[in-house]
Amino acid sequence: MSLEDLPKKMKAVQVVEFDKPYRINEVDVPSTLQPTDLLVKVAVASNCHTDSMVQHGVFGSKLPQTASHEGAGTVVAVGGDDAAKRGFKIGDRVMCGLPLHPCGKCHDCTGPESQTQYCMNLDPGHVGVHTDGCFAEYVKVDSRSTTPLPDEVSFLSAAPLACAGRTIWRGVLQANLEKGQWLAIVGSGGGLGHLGIQFAKALGLQVIGVDARDEGLSLTKENGADIIIDARKGKESAVEEVEAVTKGMGADATLCISDAQSAAGLACALTKMHGLMVQIAQPDNVVIPFPELIFRDIRIHGSLVCSAEESRSMLRCIAEHGITVKTNVFYGLDKIHDLVDMVHGGKIQGKAVIVVDEEQIEHEKKIGAKL
Structure with a gap:
């Protein structure tokens, strides 16, 4: 044609x-x-x-x-x-x-x-x-x-993967964690978050899902997060819950995919000393209280969509592990x-x-x- x-x-x-x-x-x-x-x-x-x-x-x-x-x-x-x-x-x-x-x-x-x-x-x-x-x-x-597209992956899944999938897959890769380490996801119950949970689990990570909506918390649970935290309980409560399962350390890395004003600060608070917070959400301003950034030496890394080869690796992961959208x-x-x-x-x-x-x-x- x-x-x-x-x-x-x-x-x-x-x-x-x-x-x-x-x-x-x-x-x-x-x-x-x-x-x-x-x-x-x-x-x-x-x-x-x-x-x-x-x-x-x-x-x-x-x-x-x-x-x-x-x-x-x-x-x-x-x-x-x-x-x-x-x-x-x-x-x-x-x-x-x-x-x-x-x-x-x-x-x-x-x-x-x-x-x-x-x-x-x-x-x-x-x-x-x-x-x-x-x-x-x-x-x-x-x-x-x-x-x-691999034969296994449908158009219905591939369309949202074109940005949401590529974005959260790169975020998980940028966290640069090893099997068994803890990844927190702030905004885990949305379009990116539910994919991020599945991607992280496919790579052998332990996942802390954080959301502030009933629907988001339900989707976080449905997609296999190991720990589920309701952000509406406040930062102190969330930090206590994370430290309780990480031997007082905090998450090894955290992805922030919520554009709520307090989300980036919460993401840093949940991350261990000297750990990495990957900022993916795009609010007008990324607000982080200086004690989180300076006193705890949290590293901030911005991340966009995948490169061409990263996109191929995402689809291979989906086909191999049966990840759904x-x-x-x-x-x-x-x-x-x-x-x-x-x-x-x-x-x-x-x-x-x-x-x-x-x-x-x-x-x-x-x-x-x-x-």
Whole structure:
């Protein structure tokens, strides 16, 4: 199939004004591909916290902007030799990449593989943030950041993994712990957190899950956290509970994936002296009381999404250990407003996704996609 054989128009969910509801528009199907590009027929697209930031104009996105940077689907066109040399071909099932057109020249692009995703010279930017995203029938992505799917992993799981999965997997890797050590996760009962618990357990870690919602605590328990802490009881109580199971030391490392104002400070308080706190959540300001930072020598490390090889290792882990993604499924792009109502209702467990193309979902069942 060539680009000429594809439809010229498609349905897309777009931000047309900041701080206004999404609008469903008819737009052009991407018709120009660079040698590194892939055109993907979207099967499933997912909502992420970053989508609300795009809606509020945090990233200064050029409008109209097709939403969602979490997508999965089937390759229907390959831009050129660069993408083909990476092994991509028409018909491949993929998890869409986020960075679109890194420069390939900066210190991040030419440095260690694990930091290539930090290129600051992307042109045009990140899919669904600076350029059109996955809440559409087709999306243009970069082969350098797009990941082939193992047969075991379904589109329904792969879409939220495209950002949430990649983000929390890298956070777990950045904690750099050995089997048997303690990892605390502040915000453990959300879309990232429930994956983080499963990833950590698959790597042989002991997990302390911390959340402040009944739904979040329930999902934390469901996904196998060894210790479950209700943050609503306060910092002192949480610290006592952690020290009780860690011989008075505290967690060996902590991931902060809650953007509550007190979350980063709590994450540091739960971490042992000289330990590491990995900050993943993106509040306006990361607030940490100076005694936690200075008197206890807590190291703070920021972390973003996975690199290409880290993304592949995540999918291998999922396929090997049977890790599952909690999804709330809506059928059709016209259900976007129902999805938004659920996301902002405060009761959601896991991730909210839209099935864009049911035919692809039916097809992948024949190859054994079960996770």
